[in-house]
Amino acid sequence: MMSVRSELLERFLDAASRGDEQTLSLMLSQSRELLDRRGEQGWSALMLTARHGHYAAARVLLSSGCDTSVTNRSGQTARDVALFWGHRHIVRLLTSAPGHELRQLLPSRDAEEPDIHFNREILDRMSDKRSDGEWLAARRASPETVFLLFHALSPLVLSGAEEDEEIKLCKLRSAAVQELLTDSRTLEVFLGVEKQQEGDGMLAWFALSTEEDPTQLLKDKDPSSFFLQGAMPGLLRLSADDAGVVAQARSVLAWHSRYRFCPTCSSDTKVEEAGYKRTCLRAGCRSLQGVHNTCYPRVDPVVIMLVLHPDGKQCMLGRKKIFPPGMFSCLAGFVEPGETLEAAVRREVQEESGVQVGPVHYLSCQAWPMPSCLMIGCHCVAVTTDIKVDQNEIEEARWFTRQQVMDALVKDKRAVFIMPPKQAIAHYLLKHWIGCNANL
Numbered sequence: 057m058m059s060v061r062s063e064l065l066e067r068f069l070d071a072a073s074r075g076d077e078q079t080l081s082l083m084l085s086q087s088r089e090l091l092d093r094r095g096e097q098g099w100s101a102l103m104l105t106a107r108h109g110h111y112a113a114a115r116v117l118l119s120s121g122c123d124t125s126v127t128n129r130s131g132q133t134a135r136d137v138a139l140f141w142g143h144r145h146i147v148r149l150l151t152s153a154p155g156h157e158l159r160q161l162l163p164s165r166d167a168e169e170p171d172i173h174f175n176r177e178i179l180d181r182m183s184d185k186r187s188d189g190e191w192l193a194a195r196r197a198s199p200e201t202v203f204l205l206f207h208a209l210s211p212l213v214l215s216g217a218e219e220d221e222e223i224k225l226c227k228l229r230s231a232a233v234q235e236l237l238t239d240s241r242t243l244e245v246f247l248g249v250e251k252q253q254e255g256d257g258m259l260a261w262f263a264l265s266t267e268e269d270p271t272q273l274l275k276d277k278d279p280s281s282f283f284l285q286g287a288m289p290g291l292l293r294l295s296a297d298d299a300g301v302v303a304q305a306r307s308v309l310a311w312h313s314r315y316r317f318c319p320t321c322s323s324d325t326k327v328e329e330a331g332y333k334r335t336c337l338r339a340g341c342r343s344l345q346g347v348h349n350t351c352y353p354r355v356d357p358v359v360i361m362l363v364l365h366p367d368g369k370q371c372m373l374g375r376k377k378i379f380p381p382g383m384f385s386c387l388a389g390f391v392e393p394g395e396t397l398e399a400a401v402r403r404e405v406q407e408e409s410g411v412q413v414g415p416v417h418y419l420s421c422q423a424w425p426m427p428s429c430l431m432i433g434c435h436c437v438a439v440t441t442d443i444k445v446d447q448n449e450i451e452e453a454r455w456f457t458r459q460q461v462m463d464a465l466v467k468d469k470r471a472v473f474i475m476p477p478k479q480a481i482a483h484y485l486l487k488h489w490i491g492c493n494a495n496l
């Protein structure tokens with residue numbers, strides 16, 4: 057028996073083969089995700105209209121923002137199919153298709169990966185050492201080893217930083233944390249060894265965390281050290297090197313604090329692999345057979361996108377109620393199970409602004425440890441432009457011109473909105489679209 061979903065798709069593809077534009081439009085208005093899907097033969101609706109020379113039906117698909125670059129199993133696009141079967145009017149239509157033009161509005165990627173806040177990796181994680189007890193014990197005992205302290209997911213930092221200065225992590229040595237290391241309540245996560253090192257020693261880093269204030273167990277507490285209050289904006293003020301380490305440590309610790317019990321059977325668990333695994337203590341638990349992702353730290357993928365107007369001169373930004381006054385940023389949303397990044401971008405934009413999106417282009421990503429998101433940054437082009445915001449999530453969404461974005465970037469007095477902070481990937485998506493140089 058065919059599932060309802062694939063039956064729907066076969067009906068849609070059949071309408072494309074017959075050139076039945078009414079059915080195509082009707083079905084798309086109910087379920088837009090049919091647009092670029094391929095059937096059992098590997099053909100999309102657009103390819104079928106191209107195969108049979110149905111001009112009007114092909115236009116219906118194109119005006120819905122259909123992706124002209126999709127290929128069948130032989131690697132042919134709809135345009136290739138039309139060319140092969142001699143439907144020249146369709147070839148012409150596809151060559152000048154809006155999808156084709158819209159795609160050109162998408163800025164290309166930088167040759168180098170951008171150095172966005174939280175992304176820098178100064179440590180080699182050495183995951184193969186996580187189960188090597190002897191090696192870990194030696195690193196733990198080494199006087200040079202760096203220990204970071206966390207309490208309620210906040211790192212211990214050094215005071216003294218002025219308002220606009222970087223906040224520094226308090227890096228403790230082995231001798232200071234002896235009591236913490238032997239306390240059974242301490243949670244320990246091995247973070248890795250420094251990549252850039254003088255000499256031939258290995259400089260390892262660990263994160264330590266306890267439920268009660270761990271500084272009570274410190275030998276010689278630095279009176280000027282304190283736990284950062286709240287994630288924002290403190291974590292954004294860390295240096296790029298420290299921010300990368302904290303992104304890793306905070307996400308793993310947040311996972312421990314939220315997944316204390318086995319998600320499969322709710323029994324107690326024990327920590328293994330230097331803080332990277334929790335194993336159920338109940339013999340016979342299903343999570344002990346094979347590999348279960350419930351035993352490992354979680355990462356939640358989130359798409360974040362700058363929606364470009366089909367005129368190429370404007371972009372859409374929205375604001376949540378919790379944003380500081382005047383700030384507008386890119387729309388974002390969690391990727392749902394069984395969804396591609398492109399589909400997630402189209403769905404979230406549609407849900408939050410009512411705007412339909414055509415082509416989507418991945419640009420770059422950012423670790424976002426609140427508590428463990430991976431922000432997947434995209435540009436995309438809208439195929440409709442009327443905004444109708446989802447009041448639950450977004451207070452307001454608007455189209456902004458390039459000039460307005462430029463004014464906001466340089467904090468000109470004419471600026472009509474405030475940019476998201478430069479540490480957020482939303483800022484980078486905007487800046488990349490404007491094509492500014494790094495000095496801005």
Ligand SMILES: NC(=O)C1=CN([C@@H]2O[C@H](COP(=O)(O)OP(=O)(O)OC[C@H]3O[C@@H](n4cnc5c(N)ncnc54)[C@H](O)[C@@H]3O)[C@@H](O)[C@H]2O)C=CC1
Nearest residue numbers: 356358360385388389390404424426429431480481482483
């Ligand atoms: N670095 C940056 O520039 C930005 C980062 N973000 C981050 O992206 C995250 C997601 O963006 P939203 O617009 O809030 O997502 P969203 O548009 O999917 O809406 C959030 C809602 O989705 C539901 N949801 C679905 N899956 C979830 C999951 N795995 N965890 C939590 N809630 C889930 C909840 O009901 C939640 O209230 C934010 O929590 C924020 O931390 C958001 C914007 C900018």
Ligand SMILES: [Mg+2]
Nearest residue numbers: 387388389449
């Ligand atoms: Mg959202």
Ligand SMILES: [Mg+2]
Nearest residue numbers: 388389404408
């Ligand atoms: Mg949403």
Ligand SMILES: [Mg+2]
Nearest residue numbers: 389390391404
């Ligand atoms: Mg969502």
Ligand SMILES: [Zn+2]
Nearest residue numbers: 318321336341
């Ligand atoms: Zn279990």
